Amino acid sequence: MANDYVFFDPRKKAKQQAEDEKKLTEKEEERQRNQETGEKVFKIIADFTVRPLILMLVWNMTVPALGIATITYFGAVGLYVIARILFEHD
Numbered sequence: 001m002a003n004d005y006v007f008f009d010p011r012k013k014a015k016q017q018a019e020d021e022k023k024l025t026e027k028e029e030e031r032q033r034n035q036e037t038g039e040k041v042f043k044i045i046a047d048f049t050v051r052p053l054i055l056m057l058v059w060n061m062t063v064p065a066l067g068i069a070t071i072t073y074f075g076a077v078g079l080y081v082i083a084r085i086l087f088e089h090d
Contacts, residue, residue, distance in 0.1 A: 017029040 056076035064070050071079070 048077065049078075052080040056079055 052073060053076065056071055056073055059076065059079075060070045
């Protein structure tokens with residue numbers, strides 16, 4: 001953006017270039033923060049949709065052989081939440 005201005009003093013030109021680089025850096029930092037936030041949101045959504053589905057499928061393939069009833073997706077979500085509460089090590 002320093003190209004938009006006419007500078008006769010090289011110090012002013014250098015100062016303007018430094019300000020332009022700072023603005024670019026702020027935009028890059030904001031983009032990085034947005035990307036990290038998006039990744040966290042995606043991970044949370046995946047945790048509460050895919051993992052209970054896998055739990056339900058594994059449960060319904062193995063546990064009914066022992067005489068215990070099958071579970072629904074929402075039952076698997078409940079089991080998953082309880083397991084996270086009991087066994088989460090953060």
